[in-house]
Amino acid sequence: MSLFGFSFRPRRAKSAKTAKDRLQILLAHERSDGSEGPDYLPMLQADILAVIRKYMEIKEDEVDIQMERNDDVSSLEINIEIPSAGREKSVTSTPLRKRAGLG
Amino acid sequence: MTQLKDKAPLGKVIVITSGKGGVGKTTSAAAIAAALAKRDFKTVVIDFDVGLRNLDMIMGCERRVVFDFINVIQGEARLKQALIRDKRLDTLWILPTSQTRDKDALTKEGVEKVLNELKEQFDYIICDSPAGIERGAQLAMYFADEAVVVTNPEVSSVRDSDRVLGLLASKTKRAEDEGAEVKAQVLVTRLDQRRIDAGEMMTIDDVLEILAVPLLGVIPESTAVLRASNVGMPIVLDEPSAASRGYEAAVARLLGEEVDTQTERDKKPGFFSRLFGAPA
Numbered sequence: 001m002s003l004f005g006f007s008f009r010p011r012r013a014k015s016a017k018t019a020k021d022r023l024q025i026l027l028a029h030e031r032s033d034g035s036e037g038p039d040y041l042p043m044l045q046a047d048i049l050a051v052i053r054k055y056m057e058i059k060e061d062e063v064d065i066q067m068e069r070n071d072d073v074s075s076l077e078i079n080i081e082i083p084s085a086g087r088e089k090s091v092t093s094t095p096l097r098k099r100a101g102l103g
Numbered sequence: 104m105t106q107l108k109d110k111a112p113l114g115k116v117i118v119i120t121s122g123k124g125g126v127g128k129t130t131s132a133a134a135i136a137a138a139l140a141k142r143d144f145k146t147v148v149i150d151f152d153v154g155l156r157n158l159d160m161i162m163g164c165e166r167r168v169v170f171d172f173i174n175v176i177q178g179e180a181r182l183k184q185a186l187i188r189d190k191r192l193d194t195l196w197i198l199p200t201s202q203t204r205d206k207d208a209l210t211k212e213g214v215e216k217v218l219n220e221l222k223e224q225f226d227y228i229i230c231d232s233p234a235g236i237e238r239g240a241q242l243a244m245y246f247a248d249e250a251v252v253v254t255n256p257e258v259s260s261v262r263d264s265d266r267v268l269g270l271l272a273s274k275t276k277r278a279e280d281e282g283a284e285v286k287a288q289v290l291v292t293r294l295d296q297r298r299i300d301a302g303e304m305m306t307i308d309d310v311l312e313i314l315a316v317p318l319l320g321v322i323p324e325s326t327a328v329l330r331a332s333n334v335g336m337p338i339v340l341d342e343p344s345a346a347s348r349g350y351e352a353a354v355a356r357l358l359g360e361e362v363d364t365q366t367e368r369d370k371k372p373g374f375f376s377r378l379f380g381a382p383a
Contacts, residue, residue: 019333026165030202041169042179061181069166076169 029069041065052080112145114222117229117357118247118285120271122263124234126255127292130328130338131350132231133161135251137337138354140195144226147186150200151243152233153208159199162189163335173201176213182220191340196225206239214242236270246276250287251319251357256294256305261313264289268316288319290353295324320353322346 045065052058062081067074119132129150136148149172150158159165164187170180175198182198189195198221201208221228232243244250250271254264268287277283291307298304311318327344331337339347352362 015330015333018335022160022165022333022335026160042174045180061183063184065169065184067167067169 025069025071029074048078048080056082058082112222112224113226115227115249116218116222116247117227117249117251118232118244119229119251119253120232120240120244120267121234121253121260122236122240122267123255123260126253126260127322127328128234128253129158129161129231130332131251131253131290131292131322132229133158133337134339134347134350135354135357136227136229137189137192137195138339138350139227139229139357140189140192141339142354142358143194145194145196145224146227146229147196147198147221147225148229148231149198149221150231151209151239152231153200153204153206153239154202155233156200156202158197158231159187160335161332162197162337164189164197164199165335168199171199171201172217173204173208175217176208176210182217191336206233206237209239209242211242211245215246218246236266240267241270241274244271244275244285247271247285248277249357250285251290251353252287252314252316253290253292254310254314255292256299256307256310261305261310265314268314288317288357289314290319290322292322293324294321319356320349322349322353 045063049058049060049063058080064079064081066077066079068077117135119128119135121128129152132148136146140146148158148162150156151172152158153173156171159168167187170185172185174180175182175185185198187197187199189197198217218228230243230247233239244267252264252267252271254260271285271287272278275285277285289311291310294307295304299306307318307321323345325344325346327341327346328338331341334341338344339350341347355362
């Protein structure tokens with residue numbers, strides 16, 4: 001069947017390939033994470049906050065965590081807004097970029 | 104069309120529900136949310152299917168989920184951290200659910216708190232209900248102002264829709280508190296005009312006669328739906344298709360605009376669509 005599909009329909013359905021690729025990446029992560037999966041992220045966030053708070057005052061709202069999963073590597077980006085001296089809230093934000101083999 | 108940015112958000116909650124699975128709830132939730140966002144309404148779409156999340160895939164943001172609806176309900180993350188901004192429309196946001204927990208993680212109080220917070224920021228809050236009529240589905244509809252009941256012109260789907268319409272009329276906050284009703288409208292999806300013409304499929308009028316609720320729109324069976332889900336694009340943001348036009352018309356009606364139904368309902372398929380299947 002696939003032989004015929006290959007020889008008579010060389011114009012492959014592009015979106016089907018995209019679908020398969022997306023699923024393979026996603027499921028590889030979900031399976032390797034197991035059922036406990038990304039549930040450590042809230043704890044990780046709490047720990048990071050606790051460490052930063054040893055040195056400066058920050059609010060929970062000023063922490064932004066982003067993740068981007070890719071085939072070989074995932075990146076976890078944690079942005080923490082640090083209040084500049086004298087003012088309560090600042091525009092400065094310090095990205096702590098962390099590469100982690102998440103799954 | 105465009106909204107003044109200073110105006111208070113509308114804060115309207117709309118549930119997309121059906122009872123039966125596989126009729127197109129998530130596709131419809133994504134399409135309706137994106138069509139509203141295209142019209143410059145600040146819109147968020149929430150996945151209520153705890154443990155079986157799929158809205159993230161349909162919206163194409165599955166790799167960007169960090170925190171979710173359940174984390175917010177349980178106080179493990181702020182709402183702001185769980186909301187994912189769509190990369191195509193800056194008025195569109197997604198609140199994914201948890202893939203690892205179960206439906207018991209949803210509580211009425213938690214859902215209400217999150218919805219209230221969202222109402223302060225968004226014009227439309229689209230709740231993508233899980234299939235069935237259990238806890239997840241009941242909580243997805245409980246706080247709704249309006250409901251879109253997705254139905255296929257097929258016996259089990261229509262029967263389940265009727266059951267869901269009963270729940271909308273009795274098991275919602277509006278029904279319980281104010282004696283007011285949740286405004287429910289039917290969205291008929293996967294309609295195949297050729298089979299209707301052949302007498303093999305119930306017509307829109309048949310479905311409406313049985314369910315006795317207003318028609319929000321008709322989405323023809325379309326190859327564009329699978330294509331859009333393959334690539335993680337809400338159908339109304341993908342190439343124009345009969346399905347995307349159907350959703351645009353449905354959203355226009357949702358906003359109270361008059362849309363001619365005849366053009367959608369009575370269009371006879373042309374020679375090519377008869378030969379090669381439903382028009383894309």
